[in-house]
Amino acid sequence: MVTFEELSSRSFYERLISNYISKEIPKEPNRIWVSEVSRCLRYSYFLRVNPKSFTGSQLVKVFIGKVVHEFLEGLLKSSHDVVVEYRVEYPVGEFSVVGRADAVDLGGEGVIVEFKVVGEVPNEPYLEHVRQAKYYAVLTGVRKVLIVYISRDGEILPYIIPFTNLSGVRDELIGRAKELYNSLRFGRRPKPERGTSCMYCPYRFECFTR
Numbered sequence: 699m700v701t702f703e704e705l706s707s708r709s710f711y712e713r714l715i716s717n718y719i720s721k722e723i724p725k726e727p728n729r730i731w732v733s734e735v736s737r738c739l740r741y742s743y744f745l746r747v748n749p750k751s752f753t754g755s756q757l758v759k760v761f762i763g764k765v766v767h768e769f770l771e772g773l774l775k776s777s778h779d780v781v782v783e784y785r786v787e788y789p790v791g792e793f794s795v796v797g798r799a800d801a802v803d804l805g806g807e808g809v810i811v812e813f814k815v816v817g818e819v820p821n822e823p824y825l826e827h828v829r830q831a832k833y834y835a836v837l838t839g840v841r842k843v844l845i846v847y848i849s850r851d852g853e854i855l856p857y858i859i860p861f862t863n864l865s866g867v868r869d870e871l872i873g874r875a876k877e878l879y880n881s882l883r884f885g886r887r888p889k890p891e892r893g894t895s896c897m898y899c900p901y902r903f904e905c906f907t908r
Contacts, residue, residue: 762815767815844858
């Protein structure tokens with residue numbers, strides 16, 4: 699039973715949201731998620747071996763992003779009955795690459811759609827978002843790829859992601875998945891992938907000092 703004092707405390711809501719988000723951290727060692735290999739592999743490694751809870755405004759931003767993403771999926775499905783969730787599992791030796799991709803069915807033709815909530819709409823799609831969308835396209839066989847950015851200040855901007863080198867994308871996906879799997883298996887950190895997101899990474903101090 700929750701108390702009035704708890705309901706009037708900020709920490710109560712932070713714990714509630716944090717518990718919800720932490721449930722989505724991958725734990726199975728022989729299952730590597732598409733979302734993990736799309737971003738910095740060292741971040742994904744740290745998140746597995748030393749998970750940290752989001753706090754404060756960062757926690758709320760992550761939560762808002764998840765809520766908006768799920769709501770838009772539901773809105774599309776309820777209003778147009780077109781959203782299809784692809785659950786993919788691609789065996790690679792001792793492990794599998796797994797994920798959940800969202801697609802829109804356009805009269806039998808599929809389109810991968812990735813919704814991304816951001817502070818500001820970028821001038822061009824972020825690399826990790828492009829990777830994720832392309833990886834899903836390769837694993838599902840869907841060849842049209844779309845990233846829809848939604849900013850917290852009210853902008854919406856869809857990007858069409860072109861690609862033709864399917865075998866190259868598949869090789870990249872498998873290569874990154876193998877690197878992360880072996881890093882987790884042998885306790886060896888992947889090489890850092892420097893970028894603008896480093897300044898917001900909760901593991902930046904561990905990463906930069908070693």
